[in-house]
Amino acid sequence: MRSSQYLLSTLKETPSDAEVVSHQLMLRAGMIRKVAAGLYTWTPSGLRVLRKVEKVVREEMQSIDALEILMPMVQPADLWQESGRWDDYGPELLRLKDRHQRDFLLGPTHEEIISELVRKEVSSYKQLPLTLFQIQTKFRDEIRPRFGVMRAREFVMKDAYSFHLTQESLQQSYDQMYAAYCRIFERLGLDYRPVIADTGSIGGNSSHEFHVLASSGEDDIAFSDGSDYAANVEMAEALPPKGERATPAMDKQEHQVKGDELAALLQPLSVEAQQAVKCFLVEASDSVEAEYVLLVVRADHELNSVKAEKLEQVASPFNLVDSYTTHELHNVFLSPVDFSGPIMVDHAAAQLSDFACGAGRNGVWFTGVNWQRDAKITEAVDIRNVIEGDPSPCGQGYLKIARGIEVGHIFQLGKKYSNAMKVGVLSETGKHETLTMGCYGIGVSRIVAAAIEQHHDDRGICWPDNLAPFQAVIIPMNMHKSARVQETAEKLYQQLKDQGVEVLFDDRKERPGVMFSDMELVGIPHQIVVGERNLDEGMVEYQARKAGDKVKLKIEQVASHIKDALS
């Protein structure tokens, strides 16, 4: 490709609404342009990269015999009514009507459509196991789209679905998919971690997320410094502290306090946050007689609502109740003392003695409170977020916490959808069996942003070879004044093209500085500079975008040198 015939729309200035570096660079390098909140047009350079990601994903899916299909983005409501998700899904689901006033939706995911396909097309156990995938545009009406294509409303996703007669078969496909995902992220040159994950609203049993480690990530990942253990903080287990609770040494005392901020309130009491607890009022589930459940964690810890929601006593969906609206009591004064309903106490808080807590009256706190004597514990449970330095639940090492960008997620769905949508086959014994399912997603467009988060410097993007929009670029110095330079550049361009190298020939009538900075911004990994300076010796200059040091090459060596660098 000649840059004079290419749309190379680079920007010097950073658009003001781009916060994270990948968003800034994608705009500056002319990869995407915003159409509306969370909606982007992929321009030629951006699309080239997106297609590279798709290519790797597609190849690895094919390598485990997953079959590619393409399902519609617009889906009829009746299938979603059948699975129950028409009602379960919130405003994130964009619903629309056709001209006959029939209900449709823009697909955020495709379990219903694939279930509909498989129940019609697959009728015998002999056709199993079966894995199908597609690379499709999804739509989720995110509350707050941000960070460019990292969290867009419309995005490209690879989604795969597998169908099995037995759990063992599902486990087998799940393991294959897990391995394929590892190969994909390795080939894409990403620093990633598979982590134990929450199954979220899609439901099911086992689940792993694949995270690209980056400070701009939106998820906290906890991982052990002594083993391979890694989990989303939502899921990472906080081990109960060892040892016995100390015996009470203080009497319960009442204190008038000012303000309603925990830290400010503790200071005059001379109580450390580790020696105090905070309480949360949540709706109780039907299995409990009380209306509310009280959740208690140590004041320096954070409540983990994913864990709390899984408690039998707590209503799902998790609903935090504002005690001010219910009892005219500010949340900070909620108290386990004299609370009538179930009191679920985090292990660390349950370990405390002589601690401080709210008194159940506005403006009053207790010190010297002790469990059993002053307040009951219904059950000690794990309902807090782990923090850095906690012992790893795997038993080896301590936890560290890093930010991650979720780029892949695999689930063992079980029979959630196949039951609801009656997906089954006749087994060997002639009996009807409901299938068990797995589903496996990769955020294809998000990967583009994630890769930039990991591969950039102050001049622009530094693409790994497998992702770069072009593999090599030829930058001629003053070609429009020098016939020799032009001739050599043209010759190299032809040679590289003939060898199948994706090469950009910067034949614009621009000053060298402009070309250098544009090509570095766009991030083309291999640069050839053709200039009068070296032509007398029959040489040109080679520079790798990442390493940066310049090497002189004989003109004849260029093509093979680039080929070697790429392999």
Next chain:
RNA sequence: CGGCGAUUAGCGCAGUUUGGUAGCGCACUUGGUUUGGGUCCAAGGGGUCGCAGGUUCAAAUCCUGCAUCGCCGACCA
């Protein structure tokens, strides 16, 4: 959904307090100059100042409503 803020040329912004001819930098076009790291000079094109209504002799500027976008929070794969 709640709080805050923004909306003026393709991009980044000034002008709004105190109403009176629409500005700057980058980008773009033309000519010249320069040529191994975003040259320099000159000339030029491009705007219903987000939309609608109101006040006024006169509104980018004051008032009202709406829309869009962003940030923080809550929520959510």
